[in-house]
Amino acid sequence: MENTSSKPKKQGGLFSKFAFAMGNMGHAAFYAALSNYFIIFVTSGLFVGLPKNIANKLIVLITTLIVVIRVVEIMIDPVLGNIVDNTRTKWGKFKPWILSGTIVSSVLLVVLFTGIFGLAEKNWILFAVLFVILFVILDVFYSFSDVSYWGMVPALSEDSDERGVYTALGNFTGSIGWNGLTIIVVPIVTWFTFAATGKHTEGPQGWVAFSVIIAALTVICMAITAFGTQEKDNVIRRASQKEKTTLKGVFTAIVKNDQILWASLAYFLYSLANVVTNGVLFYYFKFILDRSAEYAIVGVVATIVGFCTSPLYPILNKFIPRKVLFCLGQACMIVSYLIFIFFGSNMTLLVIGLALYNFTFAQLVTVLTLTDAIEYGQLKNGERNEAVTLSIRPMIDKLTGAFSNGLVSFIAITCGMTGAATAADMTAGNVHTFKSFAFYIPLVLAILALVVFVSKVKLTEKKHAEIVEELQRKLSEGQNDSDKTEEYAKNTGMTSLVAPASGKIMDVEEMPNVLSEFNGRGFAIRPQEGKIYAPFDGVVRFTFTTRHVIGLVSENGLEMIVHIGIGTVNMRGQGFISHYVDGQKVKAGELLMDFDRDLIVQNGYDDIVVCFFTQPGRIKEIPSVSSGEIVHGEKIADVEVNK
Incomplete structure (x- = not known):
């Protein structure tokens, strides 16, 4: 029965918000394991029993398949969202997919970290075939869980302010899950490898144990979300099913709205630089600095800076225009790359560089700019595309994540950072090549993001206010409708x-x-x-x-x-x-x-x-x-x- 009461019903108590937030801690940890550390495992531990030439070919094959699968998967996300929207069960439409998607993808994550139970060393052709099948299934069920988790927010509360609280808490715990993995990955992998082999290295046994822990954490956290929140059955949820975002719809809106186009391009450049850097920092500590045990400092610094920058942004934005904040963040990122390139061996300066690297407002500014571009497009083209705001940033994140997987794998192979290689095996040429791809390319991308945003994004807070005033005048006259x-x-x-x-x-x-x-x-x-x-x-x-x-x-x-x-x-x-x-x-x-x-x-x-x-x-x-x-x-x- 539809709720047509004139007073909104507050659904969310403290436990409901806690339960929702816990889900993204596990969800983000899972995504970090799949996006960052699975590639590291593929390059260093998956094919250790094979000749190096065959191992490198398999690394190229597997990472190429991952890139292709993840790019194609972006195009089917609207289809998966439509399936979720049309699900009808006594448990609601989101919870069944949250649980089934999490359980299936978590089990398959462990299977992949086992090298499909050692098949990679016995029959690599069969392994490659099964890998494609299992990875596609994993990615599809992960997407079901992802779409359902964030799509659940409108079902938890009718109050937009309360929805903002749910989203903010989810983002907060997500940063803990992502950065927390950076802190614990090396100790876990090293300890379990030592327990199995007596060697203080990051071996296959340690990676399997790591995957089991992350899979269990993800299932537990998502179970807390599923059983600790209550979906509401009302008109709001049924109304949300009327309009679906398709890939074609997203790109059409981008092409017709130049401010969405330029803001998206600036964010794409920033995001690609960001995910590539996150992907290579493990290699940097292990092979360049020979300090893999200190890799946890990356997560510690990121967590501390993240706790400061998120609440700091709205305070600063009261006095400083967001365009200036974007420039400030990008300037910090650029300086951090210079530190990584020229002063990375100095741990004090390296920590400063890591802090500057994480002190960026690019994501927040981009989301706000894309949101304001809704009215810009309505005034300019007579079309209002709210759905683009919700879909374009996740789409860019998935694209850059896919490209990063390919580039990180290329760097590892080109620089000889595969198999049982250590820092002692690195030559001056390897180090130079690593820095060229790992830091110089992201540095250029960060500079380009700054140039694009400064020169092409004109949608400031003041400009948006003028657009809204003009739009409401046109609406009052029956125009632009x-x-x-x-x-x-x-x-x-x-x-x-x-x-x-x-x-x-x-x-x-x-x-x-x-x-x-x-x-x-x-x-x-x-x-x-x-x-x-x-x-x-x-x-x-x-x-x-x-x-x-x-x-x-x-x-x-x-x-x-x-x-x-x-x-x-x-x-x-x-x-x-x-x-x-x-x-x-x-x-x-x-x-x-x-x-x-x-x-x-x-x-x-x-x-x-x-x-x-x-x-x-x-x-x-x-x-x-x-x-x-x-x-x-x-x-x-x-x-x-x-x-």
């Missing part, structure tokens, strides 16, 4: 319009300042409280990323904008809490938004709520209102919409 579907255009009839807020209602024609701002037909309400309710039965068509503008259409085709405050675009969503998702069906009087009136006033803006009709030409008679007090839900007029 091509995101309206044919279904809405065909709807006609009478709509019962009720007050979306409590307070003093006025016709906009009586308010010169409001009329000049919007040039539209409608009414305004001086609110008595910071709440917005649905003005009729219909659908929430869109919300600006600043959350101060809501676009709705009634079941009978009446289209209206609810604009909260004057100048509130500059608050960038601060103080606004939505209780719906775009595309959700709503009933008249249902709570849509909470907003902080005091915060609006403190920032020097007007808290007036303005409602105007975006297609006045289709309305038989524009309703006029008389000034007076009104309570939300109180009927204003019956409005008839024609074709």
Whole structure:
């Protein structure tokens, strides 16, 4: 039964949030093991019993297959997402895939770390065939778990602010899982190798033990998520099934929106540099510095810096534009590469370099820029592509991860860092080649990311505010509204319009300042409280990323904008809490938004709520209102919409 209550139900207690966050700690650890350390295992421990020439050929084959599989897998992600969306069980649609995806992929991770139970040394041709089959199955089930885990967030709470808490906690524990693996990988692999062979090396036995531990951790963490959270069955989740993101849709949106294009390119360059560096640091410590036991310091530094930079960003962004923060982060990254290249043998400087390397805001800035590009595209092309914001960064991460696997494998083979090789086997030529590929290429990529972002990304906070103001003016005049579907255009009839807020209602024609701002037909309400309710039965068509503008259409085709405050675009969503998702069906009087009136006033803006009709030409008679007090839900007029 659908929940149409006017008050949102808070689903998440502390344990629910804890349970969700625990899932990503295991999930991120699994991804790090698969993306970074499996390649290390392939190059150093998988083919130790074979002649070096055959082993190197197999390393090239396996890593090439991994790259190809992971690139192709990106294209089937929308299909997997669609399967999850259409799952119907008594346990919900996400939990079955979270558990089955985690269990299957974890078991197969261990199998691959065993070299398919030693088959690599007995029959490498059969091994290669089975490897492709098993890796594809592993990657598909991992993706099922990944898509379900993050897709579960809207099912846990209707409150966007609370969803933000779930997401932030997931990201936080994810960094612990990823960086924590960096801290424990060498001690675990070395200890279990010593226990099995008496040798202080990173042998196959140690890697198998490592994979078992990570697989068990992942299953336990995801089980906590599955049994410690509660999916909700309501209209929000069903509404989210109506629009699916396809690979074609993502690329179409990128091509049509130059700011998405340039921001994505800058992030791609940064991300590729980042994942390549993370992939080679183990080799750097083991073969160049001959300090593999101290590799844990990479994870320690990354964890400490991550704890500082994530909460620091919103504070700094209050005073420093995000473009400057992006440049600052990239400058730190560039300096870190110079330290790695010229002063890496000095441990004090190396630690400083690692700290600078992790002091970057590129990911946060990119996500915010892509989010703001939604309104940019709507103004420029008349199209609104919210789904791109959710899909493009993960897609880039998977692409760069795949390319990194190939490059890291190439570096290991070219520099002789395979099999039983040690730091003593490295020549000056090996060291020079390693630094050329491992640090010089990422250095160039980091510089290019900075150049692209500075020269091509124009979507600053100020520019976005101007775009939103222009867009809302066009919407108030019935322009730039091509995101309206044919279904809405065909709807006609009478709509019962009720007050979306409590307070003093006025016709906009009586308010010169409001009329000049919007040039539209409608009414305004001086609110008595910071709440917005649905003005009729219909659908929430869109919300600006600043959350101060809501676009709705009634079941009978009446289209209206609810604009909260004057100048509130500059608050960038601060103080606004939505209780719906775009595309959700709503009933008249249902709570849509909470907003902080005091915060609006403190920032020097007007808290007036303005409602105007975006297609006045289709309305038989524009309703006029008389000034007076009104309570939300109180009927204003019956409005008839024609074709």
